[in-house]
Amino acid sequence: MTAIRGMRFRTYSLLALFVFLRPLGNLSMAWGTKHFPQVLSLNPVVYLRAMADPFVALGIGMLILSLLTRLALLSLADLSFVLPVTAIGYVLATLFGKVFLHEAVSAQQWMGSVLIFLGTGLVGSTSQNTTQIAEELQ
Amino acid sequence: MKWILLSIVVTATALSDLLQSHEMKRAGEQSVGARGLARLLKTIARRRELILSIGCLAVSFFAFMALVQATPLSFAVPASAASFILETVLAKVVLKEDVGPRRAAGAVLVLGGVILLAR
Numbered sequence: 001m002t003a004i005r006g007m008r009f010r011t012y013s014l015l016a017l018f019v020f021l022r023p024l025g026n027l028s029m030a031w032g033t034k035h036f037p038q039v040l041s042l043n044p045v046v047y048l049r050a051m052a053d054p055f056v057a058l059g060i061g062m063l064i065l066s067l068l069t070r071l072a073l074l075s076l077a078d079l080s081f082v083l084p085v086t087a088i089g090y091v092l093a094t095l096f097g098k099v100f101l102h103e104a105v106s107a108q109q110w111m112g113s114v115l116i117f118l119g120t121g122l123v124g125s126t127s128q129n130t131t132q133i134a135e136e137l138q
Numbered sequence: 139m140k141w142i143l144l145s146i147v148v149t150a151t152a153l154s155d156l157l158q159s160h161e162m163k164r165a166g167e168q169s170v171g172a173r174g175l176a177r178l179l180k181t182i183a184r185r186r187e188l189i190l191s192i193g194c195l196a197v198s199f200f201a202f203m204a205l206v207q208a209t210p211l212s213f214a215v216p217a218s219a220a221s222f223i224l225e226t227v228l229a230k231v232v233l234k235e236d237v238g239p240r241r242a243a244g245a246v247l248v249l250g251g252v253i254l255l256a257r
Binding site for chain 2 (some may be wrong): 007010014019037065067068069070071072074075076078079080081082083085087090091094109111112113114115116117118119120121122123124125126128130136
């Protein structure tokens with residue numbers, strides 16, 4: 001029982017880290033590219049120059065770390081648990097877009113956020129690892 | 139063309155996630171502390187399936203970029219969220235996860251939310 005509780009704590013810690021890292025990474029990258037003086041085209045040199053921008057580089061670093069965090073999360077939890085629960089990041093991305101980039105958010109988008117909250121809550125109330133726990137109980 | 143690109147995005151994303159989930163559970167519990175990250179990177183380098191999953195992720199990323207260029211974002215984002223349902227079904231069938239009614243209902247709510255949010 002204590003082992004399961006410990007695993008749940010570690011799962012939710014990784015989940016929290018992932019949910020914040022990805023939208024923050026996207027925000028940093030969006031901020032950097034929006035303030036980048038050149039238009040991004042098929043020219044790879046322009047992309048490389050953009051990647052040297054501190055905000056873009058920070059964003060890419062955060063996104064790589066978020067990918068690794070998601071891999072660690074998948075070592076603990078089911079894919080069918082991780083997918084909907086991490087969707088809360090879409091809500092954070094919308095919120096960050098509104099607060100930091102002053103983007104317009106419609107009533108329909110807020111409605112979508114509410115649905116994601118409800119769905120995440122519903123999936124979050126299920127056991128995060130049905131295959132491993134099932135094996136341990138056998 | 140847009141349906142071909144969408145199929146590539148959805149298939150590559152689903153394949154990548156299935157491979158990652160399967161391999162990470164086989165690899166055992168991982169963490170992202172200083173030592174944990176080094177161990178995790180070694181795990182990725184040792185497992186071909188994980189490298190393949192990152193390859194699939196790259197294919198999905200570039201196909202998504204092409205899809206966004208060819209279609210409005212209000213189509214590309216919700217349409218590619220279809221992978222949610224495909225992956226939940228595959229998680230049950232291939233990975234033998236216990237997707238009960240509550241988890242399935244939650245996934246459908248999240249899908250609806252993503253579609254509304256992307257418009």
